[in-house]
Amino acid sequence: MxxxxxxxxxxxxxxxxxxxxxxxxxxxxxxxxxxxxxxxxxxxxxxxxxxxxxxxxxxxxxxxxxxxxxxxxxxxxxxxxxxxxxxxxxGNALLVNSVIFGLHTFWGASVLLPKGIAKRIIKLCKDFLWGIDDGWISTYVLKGTSLWDAQQTVSNSWYWNNMKYRTDTMYGYLRTRRPLVPWAPLIHGTGSHPKHSFTGMLVMNNGLPNLDKLISRGMCFINRCVLCECSYEDIPHLFFECEFSKSVLIVVAQWVQMPLGSFSLAQIMQTNLPTRRNVKQHASLLATIYYLWKERNDRSFKGPKSTVDALSIVIRKVVTLRLYGSNVS
Structure with missing residues (x-):
């Protein structure tokens, strides 16, 4: 051959x-x-x-x-x-009778191929079809576009045209659809840093590994808030029943003129949904949540302790840099 x-x-x-x-x-x-x-x-x-x-x-x-x-x-x-x-x-004398994975199938049925060789064969076959720069599909079917942007054409096979449709349909079928929670606009609004939004989402979904949760999993035996050192640590206490976190929130709220009807995080979230006029308030609230959780971790692992004023200044500087691209005096 x-x-x-x-x-x-x-x-x-x-x-x-x-x-x-x-x-x-x-x-x-x-x-x-x-x-x-x-x-x-x-x-x-x-x-x-x-x-x-x-x-x-x-x-x-x-x-x-x-x-x-x-x-x-x-x-x-x-x-x-x-x-x-x-x-x-x-006289119909051209030999064209095979499939793209014929080599792998043939040898796999005849001898026991080492795992590394079998993977190499599969990779060669896939690279021929799906190579990023010079694969057959990228060259003649996608023609420089992505799989999701490729259009159905009469020159493509029925299988190819329907494969993309079925992929889109399957994604929509597998995707979990749930009712929109009231605080979603606050988490996904504009102005805040992505890591601040992510931490806020974890807080609202009770996804942070606080001491209360670690004790329930048998990973910790002492539950004591490291911020105020006078109460049990759970999500409601950290945000913002704790005297330390409450004091930081009050200072930040005064800076951005955010009204505080209560110190319940759920109520604060619902009463301070982002608008064009309060982007600064929205970004500051999420930054406060993030830096309080960071302060909690620093203290838990014997790191330096920040005062209320010091932590408030950090939050103010970060939000100002994020929104306006300049520092504050």
Whole structure:
């Protein structure tokens, strides 16, 4: 097969040979899988004769011949008159009967392949089809676009056109859809830093690993707030029943003129939904949550302790930099 492969690679040198339209940029004439061969050419008589001559040359030197009973021709977009001429000229003697993973299937059924070799074979097959820069699909189907932006066309196969549709449908089916929570606009509004928004979302979903939660999992045995050192630590206490966190919130709220009807985080979230006029309040509230949680972690792991004024200044500077791109005096 190596000799035949070399002969087929020389086909483009023949003046009467033309590449298959989908194989020009890849300079692809054929694929060999075990004892099967696929040949790709333009659907015209001169190209077919060039391949037939190549097979005859190989048969003359090797004594091997293509088995007509195991040979198939596949046409696409070829006029019926041209197809009849090709069939008459070749006697249906082109061996094109395989699939892209034929090599892996053949050897896998015959011998026990090492895991590394099996992965390498699969990777080669996938790279041929899905290579980022020079794969067949990226070159002739996607044509520089992404899978999600590719449009359905009549030149693509039915399977390909329906694969994208089914992928979109499956994503919509698997995606969990839940009612919008009241505090969602505050978390996903504009102005705040992504890590501040993420921490705020964890707080509202009770997702932070506070001491109350760690004790319930048997990972901790002492529950004492490290910020005020006088109460149990849970989410409601940290935000903002704790005297330390409450004091920080009051200072920040005075700076951004945010009204505080209570110190319940849920109520604060619902009464301070973001608008164009209170982006600063929204960003400051989420920054306060983030830096209080950071302060809690610093103290838990023997880090430095910040005062209420020091932590408030940090929050003020970070929010100002985020919103206006300049520091404050």
């Amino acid at each position: 190596e000799v035949l492969s070399r002969l087929l690679r020389r086909l483009p040198r023949a003046a009467n040979f033309s590449y298959h339209p989908k194989c020009v940029q890849l300079n692809l004439t054929h694929l060999v899988f075990a004892d099967d061969l696929l040949v790709f050419i333009r659907g015209d008589l001169p190209s077919v004769k060039a391949v037939a001559d190549c097979l005859d040359t190989f048969s003359h030197f090797s004594g091997l011949h293509a088995n007509p009973s195991k040979t198939d021709l596949y046409f696409g977009g070829v006029a019926e008159t041209v197809r009849d001429l090709i069939l008459d000229a070749t």
